[in-house]
Amino acid sequence: MSLLSLKQVASWYGSTQALFDVSFSLEEGEVLALMGRNGMGKSTTIKTICKMLPVGSGEIYIASKNINTLPSFKVARLGVGLVPEGRRCFPNLTVEENLIAAARPGSWDLLSVSTLFPRLHERRSQMANTLSGGEQQMLAIGRALMTNPRLLILDEATEGLAPLVRQEIWSALHSLKNNSNLSLLVVDKSLSELKQVADKVVILERGSSVWSGTTAALSDAVVQQYLGI
Numbered sequence: 001m002s003l004l005s006l007k008q009v010a011s012w013y014g015s016t017q018a019l020f021d022v023s024f025s026l027e028e029g030e031v032l033a034l035m036g037r038n039g040m041g042k043s044t045t046i047k048t049i050c051k052m053l054p055v056g057s058g059e060i061y062i063a064s065k066n067i068n069t070l071p072s073f074k075v076a077r078l079g080v081g082l083v084p085e086g087r088r089c090f091p092n093l094t095v096e097e098n099l100i101a102a103a104r105p106g107s108w109d110l111l112s113v114s115t116l117f118p119r120l121h122e123r124r125s126q127m128a129n130t131l132s133g134g135e136q137q138m139l140a141i142g143r144a145l146m147t148n149p150r151l152l153i154l155d156e157a158t159e160g161l162a163p164l165v166r167q168e169i170w171s172a173l174h175s176l177k178n179n180s181n182l183s184l185l186v187v188d189k190s191l192s193e194l195k196q197v198a199d200k201v202v203i204l205e206r207g208s209s210v211w212s213g214t215t216a217a218l219s220d221a222v223v224q225q226y227l228g229i
Contacts (some may be wrong), residue, residue, distance in 0.1 A: 001184050002061070003028050004049070009058035009127075010207075011048045018044045018057070021208040025152070031177050031184040033194040033215070035168060036204035037228060042187045045204065046155050050082050053077045062151070079151030087140040091101045091129035095120055098128050098139055099146050106148025113142040116172055117212045134165030142156055143174065152176070156195075166190075173197050191223065203227070 002025040009022045019041050026032045034042050047053045049060060051072040059141055060067050062078045076082075090098050099113060099120070114121035117138040120197050123131060128139060137157060141221055154173075160165040170193050176182050177197055188194055194201070201225045203211040 005061040015120040033198035039208040075093040079150030089128040096124040103146040195216035
């Protein structure tokens with residue numbers, strides 16, 4: 001049984017259609033890279049899964065439950081944790097307060113998050129708005145993990161970060177893949193890093209899924225055709 005399944009999903013921003021036909025599935029413990037050029041629907045797909053945009057047509061299932069009519073908070077309660085583009089930490093709360101703000105019972109707690117990101121423990125009493133961009137990104141990931149999700153969605157989690165910090169984030173994703181049964185849906189522009197952590201790839205073009213397959217099957221010709229890299 002797939003943990004996440006999208007079947008011919010379409011969605012709109014008001015009267016403007018953004019997704020036309022997005023279909024893919026993600027299994028328990030699997031890492032899926034959602035790829036495509038800028039403006040092709042990756043972030044819109046994430047917003048639709050998390051119900052920040054309504055499903056216009058098609059169907060989305062989480063663990064066999066149709067979520068088309070569910071509000072976003074009920075989708076989160078089904079076990080979906082989001083690391084949004086732009087981090088969106090609560091600036092006037094401390095690191096620790098950010099982490100516990102939406103915490104739910106489970107294996108991910110302050111200790112386990114601090115083990116994954118030791119810097120968060122060192123800065124636990126600092127206000128979030130005093131952190132560097134990389135530290136805020138670690139905090140955003142830690143906050144999502146504290147909800148103890150089954151599916152962690154990361155939207156451009158390494159964008160704009162210094163190379164050393166980017167490597168820390170990728171190392172954390174490798175650790176999550178290898179040491180938990182967490183499923184990951186990752187949007188990122190770093191093809192080389194994605195190929196090392198993802199089990200399979202879905203490529204979007206103009207709001208539709210146009211290619212899917214294992215990471216090993218992602219040929220140079222496909223990359224050139226759909227990603228222009």
